[in-house]
Amino acid sequence: MTEPELHRRQLLVALASGAVAICCPRLAFAQDESLGASLESGPATGLSAHPARWWKSAGELRIECELCPNKCRVADRERGTCGVRENRDGKYYTLVYGRPCAMHIDPVEKKPFFHVLPGTTAVSLAAPGCNIQCKFCQNWEISQVRPEQVQTYAKSPESIVEAARRFGSPTVACTYSEPVVWSEYVFDIAAATKKAGLRTLMVSNGFIEPGAMNDLCGVLGAVKIDLKGMTEKFYKEQCVGKLAPVLDTLRLLVKRQIWTEIVTLVIPGLNDSEQEARELARFVKKDLGPDVPVHFTRFHPSYRLQNVPSTPVSTLTRARDVAIAEGLHYVYVGNVPGHPGNNTYCPGCKKMLIRRISMTTLENRIKSDHCPDCKRSIPGIWS
Numbered sequence: 001m002t003e004p005e006l007h008r009r010q011l012l013v014a015l016a017s018g019a020v021a022i023c024c025p026r027l028a029f030a031q032d033e034s035l036g037a038s039l040e041s042g043p044a045t046g047l048s049a050h051p052a053r054w055w056k057s058a059g060e061l062r063i064e065c066e067l068c069p070n071k072c073r074v075a076d077r078e079r080g081t082c083g084v085r086e087n088r089d090g091k092y093y094t095l096v097y098g099r100p101c102a103m104h105i106d107p108v109e110k111k112p113f114f115h116v117l118p119g120t121t122a123v124s125l126a127a128p129g130c131n132i133q134c135k136f137c138q139n140w141e142i143s144q145v146r147p148e149q150v151q152t153y154a155k156s157p158e159s160i161v162e163a164a165r166r167f168g169s170p171t172v173a174c175t176y177s178e179p180v181v182w183s184e185y186v187f188d189i190a191a192a193t194k195k196a197g198l199r200t201l202m203v204s205n206g207f208i209e210p211g212a213m214n215d216l217c218g219v220l221g222a223v224k225i226d227l228k229g230m231t232e233k234f235y236k237e238q239c240v241g242k243l244a245p246v247l248d249t250l251r252l253l254v255k256r257q258i259w260t261e262i263v264t265l266v267i268p269g270l271n272d273s274e275q276e277a278r279e280l281a282r283f284v285k286k287d288l289g290p291d292v293p294v295h296f297t298r299f300h301p302s303y304r305l306q307n308v309p310s311t312p313v314s315t316l317t318r319a320r321d322v323a324i325a326e327g328l329h330y331v332y333v334g335n336v337p338g339h340p341g342n343n344t345y346c347p348g349c350k351k352m353l354i355r356r357i358s359m360t361t362l363e364n365r366i367k368s369d370h371c372p373d374c375k376r377s378i379p380g381i382w383s
């Protein structure tokens with residue numbers, strides 16, 4: 001398939017909504033000025049040293065962190081691998097609680113969530129840090145740093161809820177970096193939004209211990225997991241991570257009935273084979289169910305993979321075709337504006353339900369959670 005034509009009028013709509021980047025798509029981690037001013041930014045430096053959850057004493061002032069599968073054993077005055085959790089006199093602290101380094105108003109489709117309140121915005125924020133090291137990270141300036149290396153702002157969970165109310169956003173998204181390593185903040189934001197009748201979305205690598213994920217499930221509205229590949233080799237060599245715990249997280253989310261979508265960034269020569277797309281689809285269908293949406297997203301050279309070319313559109317189309325043939329109901333193509341895989345189709349009658357251009361919803365025909373034509377129930381959070 002050749003590069004899809006982008007209709008000029010559709011592009012203008014997308015640009016007007018901010019859903020298509022017209023300059024560098026990399027996250028501008030300086031805080032969005034209008035949002036920042038509106039939120040009355042707090043002091044722009046400093047660490048929070050908030051008591052951490054999910055750890056246990058390992059004796060002699062040592063600590064074992066139980067938040068993610070790295071299970072760091074941390075000596076007094078040291079930090080774990082993520083660099084944002086510190087042992088002080090045998091007690092563990094998170095240094096990034098209430099200290100976001102980026103805040104934006106994004107279309108919810110940009111996360112991407114395609115089955116969560118289409119056409120709405122999400123107050124999106126990140127605190128510094130990550131627990132793995134992807135060579136293709138698009139936000140490495142805030143994920144692969146220590147909190148002292150970026151400007152942060154004092155924002156309580158309540159002030160995030162207030163921002164969502166002020167900007168008319170039904171959701172708050174913990175995104176951009178890796179929310180797992182700031183889970184205490186995520187939890188309190190999610191609890192505050194839930195109390196306010198809003199939802200918190202977590203955009204994560206899924207590299208988290210089941211105990212912590214279970215706790216978060218009690219307050220989160222929906223989760224998007226980056227399933228970066230289907231082999232341990234890929235996770236080890238490209239991410240310094242592990243695949244198995246991510247698959248376990250996905251199983252847990254579905255068991256807890258948390259709305260979950262999956263994104264795979266398809267990188268030429270590394271995770272782009274037809275066989276890998278087939279294995280991913282088979283895992284999703286068998287372990288999670290065919291209604292879990294999967295997004296195959298186009299890679300562009302970034303961070304430490306500057307020498308790898310952009311993904312051919314034909315590769316993404318093939319991955320989508322394979323996943324649909326394997327029985328998945330909702331398979332999308334991302335980062336290719338105008339591709340038919342931007343849209344949602346009814347798995348029953350095959351009619352188009354939601355028409356999108358990239359991250360902008362142009363038309364939503366779903367009526368009371370059902371296809372208006374064949375009346376099939378369409379899973380998601382629609383209202």
Ligand code: SF4
Pocket residue numbers: 065066067068069070071072079080081082083085130131180181
């Ligand atoms: S969250 Fe950070 S400190 Fe805890 S185990 Fe993971 S990398 Fe280590």
